[in-house]
Amino acid sequence: MSTVEKPSAARFVGARVQRREDPRLLSGHGQYIDDVRLPGMLHATFVRSPLARARIVAIDLEHALAVPGVVAIWDGSALNGDAATPLWDWAGEGTPFPEVRALAEGDVRFAGDPVAIVIARDRYVAEDAAELVDVEYEPLQAVVGRELAEASTGRAHDGIDTNVAWSAASPTDPALEAAFAASAHVITETFRQQRHVNVPMEPRGLVAHWERGAEQLTVYASSQNPHQDREYFARVMGLPEHHVRVIMRDVGGGFGQKIFRTREETAVALASRRLGRPVKWIEDRQENLMAANHARDEQMTLRVGVDADGVITAIHASHLADVGAYPLMPAMMPGFMALEVLPGPYRFARYGWAGKSVFTNTSGISAYRGPWMMETVAREIMMDVVAREIGVDPAEIRRRNVIQTEDLPYTTPTGREYDRISPAQTLEAALEEIGYERFREEQARARAEGRYLGLGISTYIEPTAGAQGPTGIEAATVRVEPSGKVNVLMGTGSHGHSLETTMVQVVADQLGVPIEDVRLLQGDTAVSPYGGGTAGSRSAVIAGGVARISAIKLREKVLELAGHLLEAAAADLEIEDGTITVKGSPGSSIAFADVARIAYYDPSRLPEGMEPGLESTSRYSAPPATYANSTQVCTCEVDVATGEVRLLDYVVGEDCGVMINPMVVEGQIAGGVAQGIGGALLEHLAYDETGNPLAITFKDYLLPTTEDVPDIRYVHVETPSNTPGGHKGVGEGGAIGAPAAIVNAVADALAPLGVRVTSQPLSPDRVLAMIDDARSA
Amino acid sequence: MSKQLISVRINDELFEGEVEPRKTLADFIREDCTLTGTHLACEHGVCGACTILLDGEAVRSCLMFAVQADGASLTTLEGLAPEGGPMTPVQQGFMEHHGLQCGFCTPGFVISAHAFLRDHPDPTEEEIREGLSGNLCRCTGYQGIVRAVQRAAEITREDVTA
Ligand code: FES
Numbered sequence: 001m002s003t004v005e006k007p008s009a010a011r012f013v014g015a016r017v018q019r020r021e022d023p024r025l026l027s028g029h030g031q032y033i034d035d036v037r038l039p040g041m042l043h044a045t046f047v048r049s050p051l052a053r054a055r056i057v058a059i060d061l062e063h064a065l066a067v068p069g070v071v072a073i074w075d076g077s078a079l080n081g082d083a084a085t086p087l088w089d090w091a092g093e094g095t096p097f098p099e100v101r102a103l104a105e106g107d108v109r110f111a112g113d114p115v116a117i118v119i120a121r122d123r124y125v126a127e128d129a130a131e132l133v134d135v136e137y138e139p140l141q142a143v144v145g146r147e148l149a150e151a152s153t154g155r156a157h158d159g160i161d162t163n164v165a166w167s168a169a170s171p172t173d174p175a176l177e178a179a180f181a182a183s184a185h186v187i188t189e190t191f192r193q194q195r196h197v198n199v200p201m202e203p204r205g206l207v208a209h210w211e212r213g214a215e216q217l218t219v220y221a222s223s224q225n226p227h228q229d230r231e232y233f234a235r236v237m238g239l240p241e242h243h244v245r246v247i248m249r250d251v252g253g254g255f256g257q258k259i260f261r262t263r264e265e266t267a268v269a270l271a272s273r274r275l276g277r278p279v280k281w282i283e284d285r286q287e288n289l290m291a292a293n294h295a296r297d298e299q300m301t302l303r304v305g306v307d308a309d310g311v312i313t314a315i316h317a318s319h320l321a322d323v324g325a326y327p328l329m330p331a332m333m334p335g336f337m338a339l340e341v342l343p344g345p346y347r348f349a350r351y352g353w354a355g356k357s358v359f360t361n362t363s364g365i366s367a368y369r370g371p372w373m374m375e376t377v378a379r380e381i382m383m384d385v386v387a388r389e390i391g392v393d394p395a396e397i398r399r400r401n402v403i404q405t406e407d408l409p410y411t412t413p414t415g416r417e418y419d420r421i422s423p424a425q426t427l428e429a430a431l432e433e434i435g436y437e438r439f440r441e442e443q444a445r446a447r448a449e450g451r452y453l454g455l456g457i458s459t460y461i462e463p464t465a466g467a468q469g470p471t472g473i474e475a476a477t478v479r480v481e482p483s484g485k486v487n488v489l490m491g492t493g494s495h496g497h498s499l500e501t502t503m504v505q506v507v508a509d510q511l512g513v514p515i516e517d518v519r520l521l522q523g524d525t526a527v528s529p530y531g532g533g534t535a536g537s538r539s540a541v542i543a544g545g546v547a548r549i550s551a552i553k554l555r556e557k558v559l560e561l562a563g564h565l566l567e568a569a570a571a572d573l574e575i576e577d578g579t580i581t582v583k584g585s586p587g588s589s590i591a592f593a594d595v596a597r598i599a600y601y602d603p604s605r606l607p608e609g610m611e612p613g614l615e616s617t618s619r620y621s622a623p624p625a626t627y628a629n630s631t632q633v634c635t636c637e638v639d640v641a642t643g644e645v646r647l648l649d650y651v652v653g654e655d656c657g658v659m660i661n662p663m664v665v666e667g668q669i670a671g672g673v674a675q676g677i678g679g680a681l682l683e684h685l686a687y688d689e690t691g692n693p694l695a696i697t698f699k700d701y702l703l704p705t706t707e708d709v710p711d712i713r714y715v716h717v718e719t720p721s722n723t724p725g726g727h728k729g730v731g732e733g734g735a736i737g738a739p740a741a742i743v744n745a746v747a748d749a750l751a752p753l754g755v756r757v758t759s760q761p762l763s764p765d766r767v768l769a770m771i772d773d774a775r776s777a
Numbered sequence: 778m779s780k781q782l783i784s785v786r787i788n789d790e791l792f793e794g795e796v797e798p799r800k801t802l803a804d805f806i807r808e809d810c811t812l813t814g815t816h817l818a819c820e821h822g823v824c825g826a827c828t829i830l831l832d833g834e835a836v837r838s839c840l841m842f843a844v845q846a847d848g849a850s851l852t853t854l855e856g857l858a859p860e861g862g863p864m865t866p867v868q869q870g871f872m873e874h875h876g877l878q879c880g881f882c883t884p885g886f887v888i889s890a891h892a893f894l895r896d897h898p899d900p901t902e903e904e905i906r907e908g909l910s911g912n913l914c915r916c917t918g919y920q921g922i923v924r925a926v927q928r929a930a931e932i933t934r935e936d937v938t939a
């Protein structure tokens with residue numbers, strides 16, 4: 001399917017259709033994980049290590065077990081053996097990986113490491129008992145800090161005699177070195193990004209229910225991908241996959257944190273099987289900030305060769321990531337992805353890279369909205385550094401390097417193939433919308449008055465809908481029921497990204513029925529066909545694509561049957577608003593609902609050989625990646641007396657292909673930008689040198705509020721992708737682009753003071769320190 | 778722990794129950810009264826997700842004990858609009874302007890917006906941003922929420938003049 005034909009009557013795709021999930025969620029009738037209640041359900045909580053690295057000398061459960069209402073307490077040595085396999089294992093040639101068990105056993109490896117699970121009749125009792133579990137620790141040297149880990153004499157893990165988890169580099173390239181040697185300027189700078197936490201507003205949790213007799217595990221999960229959870233629980237519990245059912249109803253945000261099931265969730269499932277009763281675990285916010293997976297915590301050094309005209313002729317990137325103790329993805333992922341995507345929207349002819357990840361005694365790293373986004377942070381801040389150094393305008397230097405339409409198709413030095421992208425257009429569109437020239441004049445006037453205004457640009461290409469392995473496909477069953485109402489069954493789930501609305505828009509258009517007549521059923525492995533779930537901005541492209549394919553297939557059957565009944569050729573029919581009419585003869589028509597009824601109840605009226613019923617299932621295997629592109633531009637004022645950064649204006653120019661619902665697209669961008677603002681200005685999960693986390697409440701881990709996020713304006717460029725609906729992903733772009741735009745705006749504002757900004761967060765104290773440093777330099 | 782008998786009116790229905798003095802009001806509402814529309818996102822008073830109306834005032838139900846609400850009259854998200862009846866202007870505004878994505882912060886925002894608009898029927902954007910700055914949302918970037926509250930004020934004015 002190479003082109004995007006518009007549906008015959010495109011009424012819903014492209015429209016700002018109001019959300020189907022809203023009436024339920026706005027009236028308090030959502031079904032989140034903590035709303036699940038099963039008869040006989042018990043409650044779990046965890047005893048966690050207060051130390052980053054220690055030997056467990058003894059665990060005394062006596063007092064805790066005596067608390068009335070306590071049902072069981074197990075430590076690692078008691079429970080871990082119930083798992084059939086290590087929970088996950090990313091070990092490979094040259095990439096060691098620790099054995100991951102549900103509970104710590106023998107030693108602890110980060111502050112928050114679960115040491116024992118307490119099961120009781122309610123959460124208050126469970127927490128009382130957890131307080132009384134007496135664990136004796138013998139402290140060991142903790143490995144903390146990504147730049148210190150490799151040389152540390154401590155070891156993050158027993159049994160792994162290095163803290164280096166992964167290290168690799170591109171082959172030596174004489175042409176790259178020659179390009180550097182021939183450059184008019186060679187500029188080197190290191191950029192740092194602090195540790196973040198995804199912080200979905202709903203913390204992690206699950207309810208596991210082992211049904212004795214049926215020998216079946218039902219898991220209610222706060223997840224992003226129920227089918228992958230099913231496979232996970234089947235594997236670690238040693239169960240056949242058809243004896244596991246995973247149900248996710250409403251999920252209060254994920255942002256990558258809920259892609260993978262974690263050690264605690266596994267312990268709860270194992271406990272349920274031992275007890276033969278449902279067990280619920282809902283973590284509190286301190287646990288979420290301390291022990292749910294973290295993100296970012298990385299740095300990148302760029303060496304850039306530039307010719308006299310500001311064209312970049314050579315670039316080398318080296319990346320260092322702290323992946324914590326038990327990363328939920330392979331240790332290479334943050335670095336490898338960032339390095340691979342780094343060339344981004346520019347014609348960088350010569351590129352080399354090196355990457356390294358280290359284990360530390362901190363909470364493990366996982367995916368967070370654009371987990372490779374360090375490439376945009378480093379590259380886009382570097383573009384401004386170069387511009388300043390060689391005296392070229394930052395918009396102009398991007399123009400000189402950005403991929404133009406006439407360059408397409410274009411293959412990056414890392415082998416990514418771009419076809420239907422528009423980075424030059426989104427760059428210009430965003431600059432125009434913000435009023436670039438006018439702002440420069442305003443900035444000059446402000447400077448003359450002693451005020452510090454700045455503008456920052458961030459341009460990037462986002463590989464969306466990465467499709468391989470478990471996330472390669474999506475499936476949709478579209479079923480017209482006997483009454484003519486339509487159920488769509490998909491392997492997706494709901495955590496804020498509006499699929500109950502957008503998938504229905506796609507199907508309603510193809511079937512020509514009112515949107516109220518279509519409903520999406522998802523998030524239940526017993527109901528839906530296999531799907532990869534939500535990760536990597538894949539839903540619009542892959543789920544939207546297959547919803548369309550399946551609906552088109554069913555439409556063909558509907559028309560064939562209607563044609564038979566109306567004695568007309570299927571090609572001469574159209575479906576509009578639930579009525580099928582012979583084109584040009586409005587008198588000759590049949591209601592969609594009548595066709596449905598006949599399909600099920602009156603098989604003798606079907607054409608020869610047609611199977612009764614109206615249902616189609618399709619699976620769609622998407623291309624390896626579908627590229628979206630965007631430029632974010634923002635302006636700010638920095639108060640040099642207080643260090644406060646105030647964002648003044650914010651524009652996102654973006655091309656996510658054909659938009660299913662612009663309201664949802666803009667919501668996704670806004671949410672991502674807000675998270676980027678948090679990362680640029682506020683959020684920091686800091687550890688002290690002993691590995692003690694310093695920001696485990698919302699008083700310390702600061703999220704942006706209504707007063708921190710400005711109004712965002714959007715300019716949409718629509719270049720259809722080469723996928724069935726012409727869509728591209730848009731879930732992560734906002735978060736990817738924002739930090740660099742903001743850092744560049746602050747650096748631009750403070751440039752007259754000689755301040756260089758290369759790290760985050762730009763909190764008032766750190767801004768003041770940077771100003772002080774520059775003044776005393 | 779000895780339990781105490783309390784009676785609380787929630788959304789015009791009387792709930793009587795025996796609770797431990799340490800049980801939070803939020804847990805009483807969610808567990809004892811099975812009104813799960815009130816959410817807990819921090820349990821330490823910062824995020825505002827658990828906001829309810831107590832005798833008309835917006836309070837954080839994670840910061841109160843159930844026994845402190847004995848005899849009080851509460852409104853939670855479930856009770857704002859009559860069951861099956863039209864949404865309130867605030868709910869309508871949230872729907873029209875994509876003021877929610879995952880919906881987890883939404884109970885707190887909607888209740889807070891009700892209390893805010895009662896005191897500021899014709900607010901400026903700045904007043905809305907300040908008035909709701911004590912609630913956290915991780916999904917929306919707030920723009921849709923601010924627009925939703927502006928729209929709610931507009932609907933309310935239209936209703937009054939109509
Ligand atoms: S849950 Fe009460 S303020 Fe966060």
Ligand code: FES
Pocket residue numbers: 201252253496876877878879880881882883913914915916917
């Ligand atoms: S809508 Fe998800 S936290 Fe606000």
